[in-house]
Amino acid sequence: xTQKTEGGDVxxxxxxxxxxxxxxxxxxxxxxxxxSFFALLGASGCGKTTTLRMIAGLEDPSTGTVSLGSTDxxxxxxxxxxxxxxxxxxxxxxxxxxxxxVAFGLRRRGIKSVQKQVxxxxxxxxxxxxxxRKPHQLSGGQQQRVAVARALINHPQVLLLDEPxxxxxxxxRRQMQLELxxxxxxxxxxxxxxxHDQEEAMTMADQVAVMNGGRVEQLGAPADLYENPRTTFVxxxxxxxxxxxxxxxxxxxxxxTVTCGDVxxxxxxxxxxxxxxxxxxxxxxxxPEKVSIAHxxxxxxxxxxxxxxxxxxxxxSFIGVSTQFIxxxxxxxxxxxxxxxxxxxxxxxxxxxxxxxWNPEHTFGLDADQAIDAGVQSVEDAS
Amino acid sequence: MTLTEARPVKAEPPVHKxxxxxxxxxxxxxxxxxxxxxxxxxxxxxxxxSTSLQTGSLEAGFKVTWHFRTYLDAFGEYWPQxxxxxLYAGTATILCLLLGYPLAYLIAFKAGRWRNxxxxxxxxxxFTSFLIRTLAWKTILADGGxxxxxxxxxxxxxxxxxxxxxxxxxxxxTPLAVVCGLTYNFLPFMILPLYTSLERIDGKLHxxxxxxxxxxxxxxxxxxxxxxxxxVVSGTLLTxxxxxxxxxxxELLGSTDTKMVxxxxxxxxxxxxxxxxxxxxxxxLMAIVLVMVTVYMRKSGTEDLV
Numbered sequence: 001x002t003q004k005t006e007g008g009d010v011x012x013x014x015x016x017x018x019x020x021x022x023x024x025x026x027x028x029x030x031x032x033x034x035x036s037f038f039a040l041l042g043a044s045g046c047g048k049t050t051t052l053r054m055i056a057g058l059e060d061p062s063t064g065t066v067s068l069g070s071t072d073x074x075x076x077x078x079x080x081x082x083x084x085x086x087x088x089x090x091x092x093x094x095x096x097x098x099x100x101x102v103a104f105g106l107r108r109r110g111i112k113s114v115q116k117q118v119x120x121x122x123x124x125x126x127x128x129x130x131x132x133r134k135p136h137q138l139s140g141g142q143q144q145r146v147a148v149a150r151a152l153i154n155h156p157q158v159l160l161l162d163e164p165x166x167x168x169x170x171x172x173r174r175q176m177q178l179e180l181x182x183x184x185x186x187x188x189x190x191x192x193x194x195x196h197d198q199e200e201a202m203t204m205a206d207q208v209a210v211m212n213g214g215r216v217e218q219l220g221a222p223a224d225l226y227e228n229p230r231t232t233f234v235x236x237x238x239x240x241x242x243x244x245x246x247x248x249x250x251x252x253x254x255x256x257t258v259t260c261g262d263v264x265x266x267x268x269x270x271x272x273x274x275x276x277x278x279x280x281x282x283x284x285x286x287x288p289e290k291v292s293i294a295h296x297x298x299x300x301x302x303x304x305x306x307x308x309x310x311x312x313x314x315x316x317s318f319i320g321v322s323t324q325f326i327x328x329x330x331x332x333x334x335x336x337x338x339x340x341x342x343x344x345x346x347x348x349x350x351x352x353x354x355x356x357x358w359n360p361e362h363t364f365g366l367d368a369d370q371a372i373d374a375g376v377q378s379v380e381d382a383s
Numbered sequence: 384m385t386l387t388e389a390r391p392v393k394a395e396p397p398v399h400k401x402x403x404x405x406x407x408x409x410x411x412x413x414x415x416x417x418x419x420x421x422x423x424x425x426x427x428x429x430x431x432x433s434t435s436l437q438t439g440s441l442e443a444g445f446k447v448t449w450h451f452r453t454y455l456d457a458f459g460e461y462w463p464q465x466x467x468x469x470l471y472a473g474t475a476t477i478l479c480l481l482l483g484y485p486l487a488y489l490i491a492f493k494a495g496r497w498r499n500x501x502x503x504x505x506x507x508x509x510f511t512s513f514l515i516r517t518l519a520w521k522t523i524l525a526d527g528g529x530x531x532x533x534x535x536x537x538x539x540x541x542x543x544x545x546x547x548x549x550x551x552x553x554x555x556x557t558p559l560a561v562v563c564g565l566t567y568n569f570l571p572f573m574i575l576p577l578y579t580s581l582e583r584i585d586g587k588l589h590x591x592x593x594x595x596x597x598x599x600x601x602x603x604x605x606x607x608x609x610x611x612x613x614x615v616v617s618g619t620l621l622t623x624x625x626x627x628x629x630x631x632x633x634e635l636l637g638s639t640d641t642k643m644v645x646x647x648x649x650x651x652x653x654x655x656x657x658x659x660x661x662x663x664x665x666x667x668l669m670a671i672v673l674v675m676v677t678v679y680m681r682k683s684g685t686e687d688l689v
Binding site: 056057058077078079080083084085087089091092093094095104105108109150151154 | 585587588590591592593594595596597598601605606609610
């Protein structure tokens with residue numbers, strides 16, 4: 001059960017899960033490199049938990065195989081897999097004290113002297129003094145750490161975490177994110193983390209797979225996903241994107257020029273994820289923090305090399321480090337702009353005519369044949 | 384009621400009165416129950432206690448003479464019936480547990496949408512009288528009946544004869560029949576508490592145990608069964624206590640050789656009319672059961688769970 005150095009990757013090959021007529025997970029190939037912190041990110045019902053449960057053995061895949069290193073574990077029951085899970089509701093055994101909860105896995109494998117390991121593990125999650133309490137005597141955050149300790153003590157090849165922080169309040173969640181990351185770095189075990197919280201995924205994971213409708217939309221490092229979304233879903237689900245419908249006017253070797261009404265915008269050819277012949281439709285996007293905002297009177301000060309749009313401020317909200325503006329522009333009705341509060345321009349109040357401008361390098365292009373608002377989180381989704 | 388009337392006169396502290404009234408409400412609600420127990424439980428108990436210490440005869444009348452000898456004499460004469468009662472009730476309780484646990488487990492975890500139907504079937508026997516059902520068993524177990532025929536053909540009754548559970552290749556009027564009757568009659572009292580405590584177990588705990596290297600059998604031993612202990616304890620108590628005092632099964636399905644202490648008490652009260660002995664026997668039985676239950680609950684370590 002101890003870590004194997006040679007190729008302990010988790011490999012999912014063509015794995016899928018169907019319930020009657022409903023397909024929870026479409027055939028999916030995924031490799032989680034050994035020792036990495038891997039996040040499966042998506043809204044509820046996107047198949048991320050089902051995927052996790054198939055790795056754990058709690059769900060039988062309809063097709064495909066699950067391998068750990070070079071071993072095919074597809075048909076092994078959960079209790080024979082070198083994998084442990086931290087459940088969403090923690091699932092601590094209510095009749096056992098904390099120390100016995102943590103020792104459970106070791107005892108089942110016939111290890112007699114568990115005390116030293118249990119003490120060390122409780123020390124790791126900073127719960128040493130609670131060893132003889134029952135789970136219900138602990139707070140949510142403490143129970144969560146017991147659940148992590150109970151799984152980690154077995155030195156699994158892979159630790160699976162199913163929305164482990166979902167039940168905690170925001171502040172505690174932040175704290176536990178850092179804590180889990182610290183533990184992962186310390187023990188070096190592969191973590192596969194399921195979450196619907198994009199911030200959580202980006203803070204903790206080395207690699208994020210964004211899932212939508214039972215499929216992986218995009219896989220990559222958090223910064224890469226954020227900067228180079230390949231679909232509108234990823235662009236909208238990870239942070240916020242301003243997407244503009246446009247048409248390709250001209251293509252050069254490194255710069256693509258598009259038009260939107262009578263506005264001309266440029267973007268690097270390398271950042272186009274779509275057909276790029278003149279006349280094709282395209283969606284171009286830019287992140288709100290990349291955009292600068294200037295009063296219409298200062299129009300002349302904006303360099304010509306920058307992409308520019310005009311519009312009128314609809315709303316502004318001051319949130320301390322930055323101010324968020326929503327600008328109504330002919331090309332995009334709700335264009336969001338985040339401006340750092342370094343030197344605030346007092347003239348920028350709702351109703352003001354403004355010029356938006358940004359470096360063309362920060363523009364990305366997406367295929368126009370997809371819903372422009374895919375992945376936009378509505379109020380009831382946000383928890 | 385007086386508080387409500389007093390309110391318009393003393394309008395000064397309007398905050399205090401509702402709170403004291405509210406505090407008293409639970410106690411008022413307890414009054415009917417306490418009265419009921421006082422009249423129908425505590426008083427008869429005191430009355431029986433005094434009866435057990437009386438001497439005399441029906442003609443001359445009974446008088447309290449603090450005659451504790453009755454207890455010794457009663458126990459000395461009827462101890463075999465006590466032993467038999469505890470043995471039969473214990474055996475029936477174990478049989479109920481063995482039969483009821485799988486059924487309760489099935490209803491709690493596997494029955495799905497059939498759950499309510501099966502639960503109704505479990506309590507369905509209660510729709511007919513206890514006596515009628517036991518009489519029906521008399522027919523089922525009768526000599527020359529189908530059950531005896533089958534068991535004879537399979538030579539199972541030879542085996543039970545050998546073990547002393549039955550006699551002369553018949554079922555009726557044997558210890559086996561009495562134990563079967565007790566088991567049948569008290570089975571629902573075992574199943575229902577078991578079901579209630581099994582049903583409360585979070586299914587995720589089974590998954591967690593499996594995830595932590597426990598095979599299904601170990602999961603049952605280490606997680607499911609310990610968590611169902613409250614049900615096991617209350618189920619066994621609800622079965623054992625009434626079974627130990629039962630006399631209907633012994634009367635209808637047994638013989639003079641299978642008499643339980645309940646039958647003795649009944650006949651002392653109603654036929655022999657030796658009230659002190661009957662009362663003393665009742666108290667001895669109560670004391671024995673009380674001691675056994677206390678020891679059992681200490682041993683199973685579930686005082687806080689029941």
